[in-house]
Structure formats: structure tokens, C-alpha cells
Amino acid sequence: MTAVDWNAERARAIIDSHRALRGALLPMLHALQEEFGYVDQAAVPLLAAGLNLSQAEIHGVISFYHEFRQSRPGRHVVKVCVAEACQARGSDTLVEHLKSRLGLDLGQTGSDGVFTLEAVYCLGNCALGPSAVVDDRLLGRLSPARLDGALA
Amino acid sequence: MSKPVTLYVPCDAAALSVGADAVAAAIAAEAEARRLPVQIIRNGSRGMLWLEPLVEVVTNQGRVAYGPVAADQVAELFDAGFLDGHPHPLGHGPTEEIFYFKHQQRLTFARCGLIDPLSVEDYRAHGGFAGLERALTLSPAEIVAEVTQSGLRGRGGAGFPTGIKWNTVLNAEGSEKFVCCNADEGDSGTFADRMIIEGDPFLLIEGMTIAALAVGARQGYVYLRSEYPHAVATLREAIRRAYEQDWLGRNIHGSGHDFHLEVRMGAGSYVCGEETAMLESLEGKRGMVRAKPPIPALEGLFGQPTIVNNVLTLTSVPVVLAKGADFYRDFGAGRSHGTQPFQLAGNIQRGGLVELAFGVSLHDLIYRYGGGTASGRPLRAVQVGGPLGAYVPESMLGLSADYESMNEAGAMLGHGGIVVFDDSVRMAHMARFAMDFCAVESCGKCTPCRIGSTRGREVLDKIVDGIDVADNMALLDDLCTVMRDGSLCAMGGLTPLPVQSAIRHFPEDFVQGRRLP
Ligand SMILES: Cc1cc2nc3c(=O)[nH]c(=O)nc-3n(C[C@H](O)[C@H](O)[C@H](O)COP(=O)(O)O)c2cc1C
Ligand code: SF4
Ligand code: FES
Ligand code: FES
Numbered sequence: 001m002t003a004v005d006w007n008a009e010r011a012r013a014i015i016d017s018h019r020a021l022r023g024a025l026l027p028m029l030h031a032l033q034e035e036f037g038y039v040d041q042a043a044v045p046l047l048a049a050g051l052n053l054s055q056a057e058i059h060g061v062i063s064f065y066h067e068f069r070q071s072r073p074g075r076h077v078v079k080v081c082v083a084e085a086c087q088a089r090g091s092d093t094l095v096e097h098l099k100s101r102l103g104l105d106l107g108q109t110g111s112d113g114v115f116t117l118e119a120v121y122c123l124g125n126c127a128l129g130p131s132a133v134v135d136d137r138l139l140g141r142l143s144p145a146r147l148d149g150a151l152a
Numbered sequence: 153m154s155k156p157v158t159l160y161v162p163c164d165a166a167a168l169s170v171g172a173d174a175v176a177a178a179i180a181a182e183a184e185a186r187r188l189p190v191q192i193i194r195n196g197s198r199g200m201l202w203l204e205p206l207v208e209v210v211t212n213q214g215r216v217a218y219g220p221v222a223a224d225q226v227a228e229l230f231d232a233g234f235l236d237g238h239p240h241p242l243g244h245g246p247t248e249e250i251f252y253f254k255h256q257q258r259l260t261f262a263r264c265g266l267i268d269p270l271s272v273e274d275y276r277a278h279g280g281f282a283g284l285e286r287a288l289t290l291s292p293a294e295i296v297a298e299v300t301q302s303g304l305r306g307r308g309g310a311g312f313p314t315g316i317k318w319n320t321v322l323n324a325e326g327s328e329k330f331v332c333c334n335a336d337e338g339d340s341g342t343f344a345d346r347m348i349i350e351g352d353p354f355l356l357i358e359g360m361t362i363a364a365l366a367v368g369a370r371q372g373y374v375y376l377r378s379e380y381p382h383a384v385a386t387l388r389e390a391i392r393r394a395y396e397q398d399w400l401g402r403n404i405h406g407s408g409h410d411f412h413l414e415v416r417m418g419a420g421s422y423v424c425g426e427e428t429a430m431l432e433s434l435e436g437k438r439g440m441v442r443a444k445p446p447i448p449a450l451e452g453l454f455g456q457p458t459i460v461n462n463v464l465t466l467t468s469v470p471v472v473l474a475k476g477a478d479f480y481r482d483f484g485a486g487r488s489h490g491t492q493p494f495q496l497a498g499n500i501q502r503g504g505l506v507e508l509a510f511g512v513s514l515h516d517l518i519y520r521y522g523g524g525t526a527s528g529r530p531l532r533a534v535q536v537g538g539p540l541g542a543y544v545p546e547s548m549l550g551l552s553a554d555y556e557s558m559n560e561a562g563a564m565l566g567h568g569g570i571v572v573f574d575d576s577v578r579m580a581h582m583a584r585f586a587m588d589f590c591a592v593e594s595c596g597k598c599t600p601c602r603i604g605s606t607r608g609r610e611v612l613d614k615i616v617d618g619i620d621v622a623d624n625m626a627l628l629d630d631l632c633t634v635m636r637d638g639s640l641c642a643m644g645g646l647t648p649l650p651v652q653s654a655i656r657h658f659p660e661d662f663v664q665g666r667r668l669p
Contacts, residue, residue: 024436026416121340
């Protein structure tokens with residue numbers, strides 16, 4: 001991941017650059033997460049001011065969507081598909097393998113800040129499962145061994 | 153120097169997930185080393201996903217297919233003379249003669265995999281924009297009449313007649329109107345929206361523009377899930393090129409019509425595929441389902457009359473306009489007109505996309521096309537229509553895949569996804585998963601869904617553990633009834649479908665407790 005450290009100036013610029021959009025909050029949140037890897041708590045007042053909304057409303061939106069992270073992820077993010085079609089191809093085994101290899105539960109980031117492990121519901125690769133995303137790269141026909149290769 | 157040989161290597165996300173980029177790079181490197189001039193076009197997928205990465209070579213016998221190709225097999229393909237279409241163990245002969253492909257009825261996916269997805273010229277050369285050109289000669293009411301007459305129904309799941317929806321928007325009063333494409337495609341087992349956006353993005357642009365002309369909208373949005381970054385990038389680039397070539401924007405090709413189109417990304421919420429939750433999300437809010445009425449056709453995005461249609465609905469519109477309503481209507485079965493891009497997924501040997509007229513049997517799709525399970529073990533269950541769809545046993549696979557037949561059998565066609573499970577599946581576990589999914593994804597607006605699914609998960613945990621099974625089965629049944637009858641939207645309302653179909657067709661998986669002392 002190429003995320004940079006939280007920076008209020010940069011955040012303000014990102015928010016400003018999206019202000020002309022109608023329904024701008026989601027595009028802003030995506031842009032912030034793209035830049036910093038997550039949406040920092042300190043962005044909430046900036047967003048509220050930029051959109052003329054209450055901080056509670058902004059927080060309500062951030063927390064509604066599974067995609068938006070509220071803390072800094074690991075340098076590598078692994079998202080493993082746990083939906084039905086991948087289950088039919090043995091995603092359970094893949095999940096167990098990842099948990100023990102990374103020493104993480106789904107939804108956790110390692111204390112060394114190297115890996116984040118997340119579950120996702122369907123990546124649209126349901127004919128070539130089980131599937132996962134490693135650092136924005138979609139991988140299909142995964143076996144524990146092939147996944148290890150991608151993590152190495 | 154000889155004329156370069158043209159090769160196609162897909163840049164569809166599924167193909168990329170199994171190494172298509174590495175294959176394309178290996179072909180370029182090998183050709184360079186052998187001083188053989190080649191031109192590599194990155195196309196969409198032909199839909200034969202089990203063959204991905206599928207490399208096609210243009211020869212004097214047409215396009216010849218090789219797959220699934222791994223990068224380290226490229227040298228031996230050159231050795232075997234694949235640039236001249238010569239045989240190799242990975243070879244399948246002419247692509248369009250492959251059984252899986254040959255017998256399909258490709259109306260919506262006619263160009264997918266055939267052309268360079270981002271070339272307006274290629275799109276035009278293969279009949280693209282013919283539907284829009286015709287629409288530009290018609291009045292809004294005539295466009296709506298054509299779509300109504302075609303029998304086209306919404307492909308997002310509910311099968312609502314598209315022409316009727318458009319007519320409502322056409323006749324609604326509003327200071328502005330919108331066309332919103334639902335590309336949230338959250339159902340497990342479905343990938344057709346993604347494939348057509350990546351493989352033929354101008355088709356969606358054309359379909360949405362026709363919709364806009366039909367109702368007098370000047371602004372459109374595509375709500376595309378964030379799990380599809382490749383589709384987002386492809387569609388944004390296609391939109392940029394469409395603006396550049398005057399197919400979007402002000403006064404499209406001198407017609408006097410304006411249409412502006414933007415892609416908006418979802419954020420990992422399944423319920424935002426529900427149309428009113430999607431509209432809330434587009435407005436920058438939490439994806440809470442709205443109570444209906446008012447329907448979005450009257451009060452949709454920003455309170456204005458809005459068309460909300462699925463990607464496959466909108467991408468079926470151009471062929472309706474180009475070839476006429478009757479042409480389209482003649483495909484299908486009963487009141488399900490036209491074709492459906494079925495998606496074969498899960499534990500299946502030949503997974504991929506099969507577009508056929510409604511009315512093909514599930515059995516034909518799964519066995520004649522799909523080749524049965526990938527594991528080679530007996531097929532046990534099939535979930536049709538996504539996570540809110542029913543589980544169907546082998547004995548019911550004779551069912552005709554059309555809206556009415558599926559409904560009568562207590563199942564649902566939904567978005568056309570078919571997920572196959574072999575005999576290792578534990579149905580009580582799948583029923584628990586359905587409740588868990590609903591608990592995680594519920595928007596929280598109504599109690600039957602929010603609380604019911606959480607309780608349902610707990611009860612199923614007990615059943616799986618063999619605790620008071622008979623009592624808990626009765627409780628589960630009550631919970632399902634409350635959810636089905638009391639939920640505001642189909643999230644809570646249909647979650648009982650996978651649960652109760654699993655119980656009905658696979659009761660032996662729910663009696664574990666009875667075997668305990
Ligand atoms: C929980 C839930 C999720 C849905 N997800 C989708 C989806 O991902 N894509 C879609 O097109 N429709 C989805 N729908 C159906 C939409 O509400 C709506 O019926 C559809 O977009 C209308 O378009 P159509 O008439 O072209 O099918 C969903 C419905 C529910 C209740
Ligand atoms: S059924 Fe569930 S998802 Fe639908 S409105 Fe109620 S709480 Fe929200
Ligand atoms: S279910 Fe895993 S990619 Fe669709
Ligand atoms: S609030 Fe939705 S059913 Fe009670």
C-alpha cells in the first residue's frame with residue numbers, strides 16, 4: 001500500500017477538490033482512504049465543515065459502510081472472499097490458513113503493522129474461486145500454497 | 153518484414169486474477185526474442201472463464217483459442233506454431249466453434265470479448281450506437297413504447313417490466329430527472345455486470361443515453377461497487393472517450409440532447425444494491441432503505457423522478473432499439489422475454505457466462521454447459537439468484553430458468569447467478585450463513601430484519617450444536633415468518649428463502665441433535 005501519513009492540509013485539499021460534486025461525501029471518503037489508507041477521526045470535523053453537516057452525521061456515514069476503515073491498516077491488506085460461491089470452492093480452508101499464517105483474526109491488523117486481514121462478500125470472481133485480494137491485486141483459483149506465493 | 157499476427161489476451165478482472173497480464177507480457181517478450189511481429193489486443197472475456205487466461209490468435213481460419221495459458225507455457229505455444237493456429241494440448245480450435253460458446257444466444261454480450269473494449273471505432277464497427285442512432289429519430293413516448301413492447305424486464309432481480317417503469321418517469325413532473333444504473337452486483341455467484349462493463353463499456357453508456365432520451369433526463373450515475381476497481385477504471389475511461397467523441401455531453405452529435413454521466417463508487421454495503429438505499433448512498437448518506445411509496449420513478453434521486461435499472465437491463469436496451477421490439481420479444485419463455493446472461497459459479501467444472509433465452513433448464517446449464525462439479529464429487533445443492541435465493545436439490549434441476557417457473561417452484565432467478573455445491577456442503581451451515589449475512593448487511597431500519605437475523609443466527613448455532621433441536625427448529629420457523637412478512641425490503645423479507653429451502657430440501661442436515669442421546 002502506498003498510503004501516506006495523515007496530514008490535515010492534504011485532507012482539506014482533497015475535501016475541497018470534491019466539493020462541487022452533488023452527494024459529495026462518499027467520493028470524499030473514498031479519496032481520503034485512497035490517500036491515507038483509512039479515514040482518520042480528525043477528518044470528521046473537516047468533512048462536517050466542508051459539507052455543512054454535523055459531525056454525528058459524518059460519523060454515521062463512515063461507520064455504516066464496511067469499506068471505510070477508521071484506523072490505519074497494515075502495509076499489506078489481504079481481503080479474502082467468504083461468500084457462498086467461494087465457500088463452495090473451499091474458502092473456509094483458505095481463511096483458516098490465513099488466520100494461522102498471519103496470526104490474525106478477520107478484521108484485525110497485526111501489532112507490527114505489516115498485515116491487515118479482512119473478509120469480503122464476493123469479488124465478482126465466483127467462477128474462479130476461491131478468491132482474495134492482496135494489496136489491490138485480485139487473485140483467483142487460490143490454494144493455500146498459491147496464496148503464500150502472493151504474500152511472500 | 154511479415155504482417156504482424158493479432159492476438160487477444162483478456163484484461164477482464166477474472167482473467168487478470170489468474171495471470172492474464174503475465175501471459176500477455178510473456179507473449180510480447182517471446183515474440184520479440186523470436187523476431188516475430190505481433191499485435192496484442194486486450195479484450196474483455198468471452199465468458200469461458202474456466203479457460204482463462206484464454207489467448208486467441210487471429211488466423212486465416214478465424215480466431216483460434218488456447219487456454220488456460222500460463223506464462224511459462226508461452227514458449228512451447230510458439231514452438232508448436234500457435235501463431236498459425238497449429239494444434240497444441242491447450243488448443244481448442246476456432247473460439248466460436250467451442251460448444252460452450254457456439255450454442256449461446258448472445259444479444260447483450262454479442263461484442264463482449266470480441267472487440268477492444270475501449271475503442272469507439274471497434275464498437276461502431278460491430279454495430280455499436282445503432283440503437284442510440286435510432287432512438288434519436290424517435291420521440292420519448294416512442295422509445296418507451298418500443299421498450300415496453302419488447303417485454304424487457306428488470307434483470308436486477310425483481311423482473312419488473314422496464315417499459316412501465318420508464319413510462320412512469322416519462323410522465324412524472326420534476327425540475328430534473330435522473331437515470332441511475334445499479335451496478336452494485338452484490339450477489340455471490342454473479343459477475344455479468346462486471347464482465348459487460350469491462351468488456352463492452354460503451355454498451356452501458358449507449359443504454360443509459362437511450363434511457364435518458366426516453367424520459368428527458370440530462371444526468372446519469374452509475375453506482376458501481378468498490379470491489380470492482382478494474383470495472384470502475386474501465387468505465388471511467390470509456391466515459392472520457394465517449395465525451396471526447398461527442399457521444400456524451402452537450403448536444404450529442406448535434407441532436408440537441410444533453411446527457412452527462414458519472415461513475416460513483418459504493419463502499420462495501422450489500423444493502424446499497426436495494427434501489428432506495430442506493431439512492432441514499434448516491435446522495436452521500438447512510439444506505440438506509442426508504443419506505444415506499446413514493447417509488448423512485450416519482451421521487452428518486454434528490455427527490456426527482458429517477459430511472460433505476462440494473463446494468464444488464466440497460467445493456468439490453470440498445471439491441472431492442474437497434475433490432476426492434478419484436479426481434480427481442482421472440483426470445484424467451486412465457487412472460488420472460490429475451491435472453492439472460494446466466495452465470496455458472498462455485499463448484500463447477502466450466503464456470504463462466506452463458507447467455508441464452510429464458511427457459512433453458514438448470515440441468516442443461518449446469519451439466520451441458522458447466523460440466524458438473526469441479527471436484528468431480530456428486531452435486532448436492534444449487535443456490536440460484538444470490539444470497540437471498542433458494543437452495544435447490546439435484547432432483548429439481550429440470551426447472552426452467554425463467555421468472556415464473558422459478559417462483560412457482562419456491563425459488564428465484566434473481567440476477568441469474570447459479571452457485572453449485574458438491575456433497576461436502578453442510579446445509580445447516582449455509583442456512584446459518586444466510587442469517588449471519590443478513591445480520592451483517594441489514595440497514596437496521598426495521599426490527600424483523602435487524603433483530604430477527606441476529607436471533608436466527610443464534611438459533612441456528614444451537615441447531616448445529618444439537619441443542620434442543622426440535623424446539624429451535626420451531627422457533628426458527630416462527631422467526632422466518634416474522635422476517636418474511638414484517639420486513640420493509642427484500643433483505644429481511646427474502647433471507648428466509650435460503651434458510652427454509654435448505655430445511656425443506658435437505659432436512660437430514662438439520663436433525664443432528666435427534667441422533668444425540
Ligand atoms: C438487498 C437487496 C440488494 C439488491 N442488490 C441489487 C444489485 O446489486 N443490483 C441490482 O441491479 N439490483 C439489486 N437489487 C434490486 C433493486 O432494488 C432494484 O429492484 C433494481 O435495481 C431495479 O432495476 P431493474 O428493474 O433493472 O432490475 C437489490 C435488492 C435488494 C432488496
Ligand atoms: S428489511 Fe433489513 S435491509 Fe430492508 S429495510 Fe428492513 S432492516 Fe433495512
Ligand atoms: S463469491 Fe467469492 S468472488 Fe464471488
Ligand atoms: S420498522 Fe420495519 S417492520 Fe417494524
